[in-house]
Amino acid sequence: MMKKTKSTSNPTVAEYVVARLADLGIGHVFGVPGDVAFPIDNAIEANDRLTWIGCSNELNAAYSADGYARIHGAAILCTTFVVGETSALTGVMGSKSERLPVFHLVGAPSSRLMKTRRLVHHTFGDGEADQFRALSAVSACACAFLTPQNAIAEVERVISAALSQRRPGYIQIPQDYALMPVVGTPIRGVPLAQAPTFSSQPRELDAALKAIMIRLAKAKSPVILPAFTIARYGLRKELKALLAATGIPFAACGMDKAVISESHPLYIGMYQGDASKPDVRKIVEGADLVLNLGGVLFGDITTSCYGYSLDPSKMVTVWPDYVEIGAAAVTGGRGNKTFGPIHMKDILVALTNEAPKFKTPSFPRPPAMPEAGASADRISYPSLYSRIQQFLAPDDILCVDPSTSAAVLPNLLLPEGVLYLDQPLWGCIGWGTPAAFGAALADPSRRVILVQGDGGHQLTANQIGTMGRYGVNPIILLVNNGIFGIEEIILLNSDSKKVKNYDQLAPWQYHKLPEAMGCRDWFCKRVETNADLDSALQQARKHPGAAYIEIVPEPKMANAAPPELVERMYQATLPPAEKTN
């Protein structure tokens, strides 16, 4: 799959790594420069296939790379030794958690300084500059510490692992080695879509397929749960073909919204345990076979805190790299009947060819968020959410920061082609703003709509300036309720007069931020009534540049979560003797 090119004058290690990643068709590098990373920074600047995207800080750079990879398929992040990479760590770990291949390039001090144990900055001053290797290692599925000798082979190893697992790959280059020519024959890679990942073992694939077919042959009311990994591995087309061939209806779980367009006729709705609509819950929990395609994760956030009832023996899970049948997938354990290595793409294609066609049961079309809120009224949470429902247009990218809104917006019904970006497993408040920037840069043909809570915004708002600098045009809906609202919900605080001190925020004037951060030609507005919100949304959609709408809802707690969920989340934390159920 790789072409080898011969060269009399080899590129330097930095030039080579950067070019090899550019071969994948990743066009941007998110980063913050730093002295020991200069050789890498310079190689990026000199490479005409790559554009440097200077970010406000490393965490924001990592989140932006994460958002970019969600749309583009992969991303590149570049930081400096220890202080840069550890500042990015939470973001890159999020990419590992939610399976996004982000290539993290890190510059290290000159090998001669490390070898002679010199005291260098960005260390503990003890001469042990390589004691930090384990840190970034946690955030990656493969790590390489390059030398001129190992660079070619190691870069292949990291790329292969990152693309196979759809998880970050880490590459560190000491400053002196970065400037030396690579030893060996440089490899010219292929674009992302053609890059090799891993392949199925034919006998295992065959056995797994037979086992699934036996289940399918007996099934009368199967249902499909497509996981987020379908999108990560670029298998939407294959899944759509399987749906068409089998007629099996599908529901989306909390981490897997809109993997397949929600306007698809076989789409039942969101399955979120107890929080599901009754008809969806009935179809999913009543199914005699659940095809979990890609490995839906049944975590606390996405299942109303384990409030679901799925019989493990009725489930077949096609994980990205193996198949698990009728086992304890639901409880997070490993099943007693597994087959692998199997690339899930091979299963999807084989089932499309071999699976029987089912008679699709009738079910109601999932409802849109109901209309709410008279024009003259103050904005409320229902009126805001109903307006977001109305506002969405086909092919928009809706990005929702972990926040009060993230607990409700999965209930939107998304128009054709709308992509839904969120972070329900890693769950970092503040991820949304920089991730929306990355998504906007990855596909300028789509409009990015960001729903951002104020608490989360204060963590990462400095990336607004980066948006302005690079001229992307998201529509930012900043919900200013003055508090960490989602936390008050979990705390069971329903009285806005008793908000915890620690859940209160500095009183930013959010709509003034873009100007202060140098954004030009942005449409910025602060709104309090539904009429003003309606008007601002219309103007934002027409505005060719970015828009930033500060939405101030009525001063009432945003208690949008059902009380039984809140109760269950809280109970999970109490000492056993105090538990009431």
Add this chain to the structure above:
Amino acid sequence: MMKKTKSTSNPTVAEYVVARLADLGIGHVFGVPGDVAFPIDNAIEANDRLTWIGCSNELNAAYSADGYARIHGAAILCTTFVVGETSALTGVMGSKSERLPVFHLVGAPSSRLMKTRRLVHHTFGDGEADQFRALSAVSACACAFLTPQNAIAEVERVISAALSQRRPGYIQIPQDYALMPVVGTPIRGVPLAQAPTFSSQPRELDAALKAIMIRLAKAKSPVILPAFTIARYGLRKELKALLAATGIPFAACGMDKAVISESHPLYIGMYQGDASKPDVRKIVEGADLVLNLGGVLFGDITTSCYGYSLDPSKMVTVWPDYVEIGAAAVTGGRGNKTFGPIHMKDILVALTNEAPKFKTPSFPRPPAMPEAGASADRISYPSLYSRIQQFLAPDDILCVDPSTSAAVLPNLLLPEGVLYLDQPLWGCIGWGTPAAFGAALADPSRRVILVQGDGGHQLTANQIGTMGRYGVNPIILLVNNGIFGIEEIILLNSDSKKVKNYDQLAPWQYHKLPEAMGCRDWFCKRVETNADLDSALQQARKHPGAAYIEIVPEPKMANAAPPELVERMYQATLPPAEKTN
């Protein structure tokens, strides 16, 4: 040293930990709340000796705690599981590097969720929620994972280690355990200044003292280098007594500026290797005995990239916990004659009593930064630095972010009692703004002057809103040159038209930030001429609230570093064959 109190109804683990830290006299907790940390957050909110300081994000909280500890002696930081603590990591590692005891409290998911390997958020979704323990461990000198049974003993262990080493201590509490009563007899601690750390072994102390006295008896031209650790361990008074008793002159190295007031008559000036003034260099390098008190670190940044000449055989190093005589301390290795454990306080006191009195040589008083820049002219770097020199008042706290200015401002001569905060070893751009906030909160009687570069500011500026919220009144001098200036210096770029793309910044309108971030009654001004700067500085000093002066120097490279230093820093990075010296 501890009083034990008996209680029929013990406090919960969270209540106990929080109260035990409050016993140390630390009055503030910097943090960002999070669901699994609620029991800790609530215990802090309920404790009337502690004030919660809600920060814009975890990294800023960590930097603020670091700045607070530099003034107060210790600090408390509180974050949530994994995503919170890893976001704080770079800041806490900085506190480890530069020796500041920051107690980091972290909430973890309920032990029952961990034990049953449930999929919880803020993890990789694999049921392995405790796989992250090694991360924060790197940032602390002692870590504890509390249960009701071990809480009392473990908290003592962490406090003792953190205060003995002046490094961070990490305490993690699962959400359910946090709500259970501690088992055993709660301990009531004593204030920081009386808290036990470690003690000297008498025979080792005696032997070390004798060895030093032999050296002192032979010495004709000794010099003292007091290290930053003198300040960390609260030993300024003891060092001043030693200076008075011996008459030995002292110089300050790059990490150790103003440990003893620069108006002290025995102060020679800054010793920074090749970058030192010739007369300082002559006295220090010509000394026949160098008393390195506290363990000066001779790192790249503080010695013009190892451009110093100190004979290891002439050096006695009193490390915080041992003594090293005539050995290879200078090269970062361990010497061949060491004594310990010895608390450096005991050495200082003993030497004050026993050391001979020397005839102090005559030396010129260290010069102030020279005056520069006519009133009507555009601001230049020399005119700015000269105005900072004039502006400083006794007892100010001058906080300098790692930036272009940080390479020059060590050459200021500080008025009586002025403290100088910087971060030359860890060297994180962006540290300054949140650290200045922490310092201001720790001692409202002093005025904090922050010199902040624009590049670094974009990393952490969101803490400006936190400053406004809590009403501190620093004077912020934001230097807006539009680039990462210090990086261009290291890159040897002296042509402002050839600035690397990656060193360019988003064009923030900095002086509008405080208003956008909700700061009221701030004095905010953008200045371009020396006259405007003079006027703004005067107004800022008179203004009771905070001041934010955006300083736009003439568009010329800030190449303030001597060319030979730049050359040496760059040479260190080149492959051997390309080295020219």
